[in-house]
Amino acid sequence: MTKRQKLILSIVTVLSLAFGVVPAASAMHIMEGYLPAAHCMVWGVICLPFVVWGFISIKNTLQENRRAITVLAMAGAFIFVISSLKIPSVTGSCSHMTGTGIGAILFGPASVSVLGIIVLLFQAILLAHGGLTTLGANTFSMAIAGPFVSFGIYKLCETLKVNKMVSVFLAAMLGDIFTYCVTSLQLAAAYPSDVGGFMASAVKFLGVFAPTQLPLAVVEGILTVIIVIGLESFAKPELKSIGFIKEGR
Numbered sequence: 586m587t588k589r590q591k592l593i594l595s596i597v598t599v600l601s602l603a604f605g606v607v608p609a610a611s612a613m614h615i616m617e618g619y620l621p622a623a624h625c626m627v628w629g630v631i632c633l634p635f636v637v638w639g640f641i642s643i644k645n646t647l648q649e650n651r652r653a654i655t656v657l658a659m660a661g662a663f664i665f666v667i668s669s670l671k672i673p674s675v676t677g678s679c680s681h682m683t684g685t686g687i688g689a690i691l692f693g694p695a696s697v698s699v700l701g702i703i704v705l706l707f708q709a710i711l712l713a714h715g716g717l718t719t720l721g722a723n724t725f726s727m728a729i730a731g732p733f734v735s736f737g738i739y740k741l742c743e744t745l746k747v748n749k750m751v752s753v754f755l756a757a758m759l760g761d762i763f764t765y766c767v768t769s770l771q772l773a774a775a776y777p778s779d780v781g782g783f784m785a786s787a788v789k790f791l792g793v794f795a796p797t798q799l800p801l802a803v804v805e806g807i808l809t810v811i812i813v814i815g816l817e818s819f820a821k822p823e824l825k826s827i828g829f830i831k832e833g834r
Contacts, residue, residue, distance in 0.1 A: 614723040617716025620775050629721030635729050639699035650826045660688035661700040672797050680797040682805040683764050686757030687812055689732035690739050691829055701728020726767040735760030750810050758806035765798045
């Protein structure tokens with residue numbers, strides 16, 4: 586391992602120790618036992634092909650370029666750290682950033698499904714954040730739906746010749762927001778309102794998350810830009826090897 590790679594891993598480790606292990610309070614993600622069993626099984630089945638695709642994608646990436654493992658590990662650590670920081674909402678719930686945008690931008694959305702499910706599993710077991718029964722639902726919203734939006738936004742901006750850092754910001758921010766839109770729909774499907782049904786319940790859940798999630802999404806976009814700038818400074822060869830930075834730059 587090169588000095589540059591050791592530096593990246595050291596920074597990630599320090600951040601993890603400083604911010605990653607936080608006291609467990611009210612549940613983050615969808616908490617254990619909150620969804621009906623049928624919903625848990627459906628979301629688990631929906632996630633399965635994406636996770637398999639992700640394993641294949643990561644395997645192919647590492648076979649082509651072993652140096653990518655350092656940046657891949659950094660992306661996973663970033664997801665763990667940033668999604669472990671919960672912010673209480675004025676509505677009585679709590680919100681958190683997702684951190685999945687950077688992985689989607691660098692490695693594609695399929696790879697993030699694997700990183701995300703690993704992070705969610707560790708958080709459920711070690712920090713009591715989320716839950717094992719709701720692992721499928723949380724994986725779909727945070728590690729599948731959000732990353733696909735982030736990847737799509739980034740590629741669209743790339744096609745439109747938008748500034749790279751602006752593209753990174755928009756991808757991370759909108760992916761975060763979409764994650765919580767999906768979570769709200771998942772909760773609404775499980776608990777439709779007696780008056781107004783699914784749509785009324787969805788509006789209520791979206792309103793619960795919005796006061797803190799919208800500013801958090803902006804913060805996540807800024808943090809993701811900072812991380813990418815840092816990687817371009819300290820890990821340019823690794824970024825070139827995965828195609829994020831074009832040869833000759």
